[in-house]
Amino acid sequence: MQDRKRSLLGDTVFWEAVAWLVLAALAFWFSRPFDKPLPHFSPGAAFWPKIIIGGMFISAFILLVGRLSSQNRAVSEETVAHLEDVPDDLPGLNWRLIAMFVLPLIWVYGMHQMGFLLVTPFFLIAYTWLMGVTRIRTLLGFSLGFYAALVLVFYKLIFTPLPMGAGYFHTINGELLALLQ
């Protein structure tokens, strides 16, 4: 009994089902403010979301029950085993992997504050290095060459509006842009 409880608590599918049930419950809770009849549509704005939430609840419940029953556990294990070939070794997560996720978000924040033109070369160098390119010549050659091509295509040829940054950086980007165009 203790073993079964312990194995259930360490089971990702069990926790996934619980997470889906929580999500369905939260969605139901947050649909309450607009769950009122409308003048021309009496089921109200929550009609469609409530159908979806119902579907989500039933599916999560089936997932949970399926996981709890030993018969489906075998099927599920077989399924998971051959589906995703990414090794599931979370303890092996290293800082480079975390950086792979975080760096783009920092870049977007930087782009928002300082503009696309100023931060993108640093992002390109950092991400390329993160992906494993360590030769300085390749790293700089690719990053700066690619950046130059981006500037040429998006600023000179098709005039795509890209983030200009805020405050002082907006002015700097504006001047750079005027220089380019």
Add this chain to the structure above:
Amino acid sequence: MQDFLTGTTLIFTSGTGIAIFIGGLLGGLVFGAIPGLNVLTLAAVLLPFTAWMPAEYAIMLYGVIYVSGVYGGAITAILFNIPGSVENAPTAFDGYPMTRNGEASKAIGYAVTCSAIGGTLSAMLMMIATEPIAEFAVSTFGPIEIAALIFFGLTVVAGVGSKSLAKGWLSLCLGLLIGTVGHDPAAGVPRFTFGVLYLSGGIGFIPMILGLFAVSEVLLQGQRMLRGTYEKPKVSVDFPTLSEFWSMRWAVVRSTIIGWFSGILPGVGATLAAFLSYNEAVRWSKTPEKFGTGFPEGVVAPETANNAATGAAMIPLLALGLPGGALTAMMIAVFNVHDMEVGPLIMVEARELVWILFASMFWASLAILLLGVVESKGIVHLLRIPFTLLAPGILVFSTIGAYAIRGNIYDVYTMFIAGIAGYFLRRSDYSVPAIVMGVILGQLGENSLVQAMTMMDNNLLQFFSTPISGTLCTVGLLTVAWSIFQRVRSSRSNKTRQI
């Protein structure tokens, strides 16, 4: 025939006509392939210039851009998992896995040939039957039938891309729920916006798609690179053989019909065509479990259908003055700029111009085949670029694509959040295609559902009161029941084997 020849002659007898035709073809292919910079961008940029062009060249240019742009987005969807536009998203479901399996050239071959077949057949049907079909489709397919059609499409979505039916349904529900963020279609009541201005406009399709496909792919492959398990896709230049094409004949016919009828329906067009066609390919397949793993029919179905929708979209546009989407609406503007009004009289008042449009779309579809055959041999070599260099490039292109649509930085955040979520969902065997189809078909479906409910006095049983919607709903429900039965049966057989 005489009209068609006249239209063709007017396009190809002058250097200017040929130059505009080729320019439109290449422009559509390039803009269609760059995420965020779709053909709408190109069409919008060119619109003011059409005032200075002769009417025949202006309308021909838009016909060519429309056809080539719909195909262009398939290339990046297949090679890099970046759909150029929403209607190319289902192409990535199997096109990109084909690339990973070393069959990129075959996938492009299927895409280009089927785009050309779909577009050409559609153009021919458009020439033969514009007026009667337009009247039939527009009078028969109201909101009730469209809602039923979308329900019918959604019933097979859960089976795509996940081995677990419950996880497939959860993915679909997640997509549908994401599609409800914003304002409700009945009275504009805010839903799940939490007072955030950005959310009141709804979560954008393109950032979501770019995140779920391109960004999550970079993260997954990046992880494999760091762990030394990354496998570079093999580059092959094999074009599909004639027998392989022949084996796809029914898929092509079915997708052409679906694309054609979806294209006629105003406001739905190529996007619905591609998604419905993919779903039907799964429904009719003897091996539905192969979809999502690099199955050629998964490329053939959406690419045939989205191009078949282009010709069909001209029918309500020309015969009734109803545009099916933004680009066809711009075509109305082109006609207006030249003092013409689309509608039932256009075939009389500007017959020559209409036939130039028909001819240009027909020849553009055939030209795609020629260009595509050459392209499929050459463009696959892009896969030789090491992933270490490709990854930052994909992220930058996706970011530009996400930002350029509305000039909103939060679309870029949305894209990366969707990418990170997509990474974890894909690792846990949830279906990214089902999420995407849920978002898109859910939004289209809710609009029709609200209108249908109002017409039916809020009685859902009324869906069974008309032959078309009744049939669609019944078959849809049977599909759900069948998929559950199959799953229960396979679980039981597994249990028996264990015993």
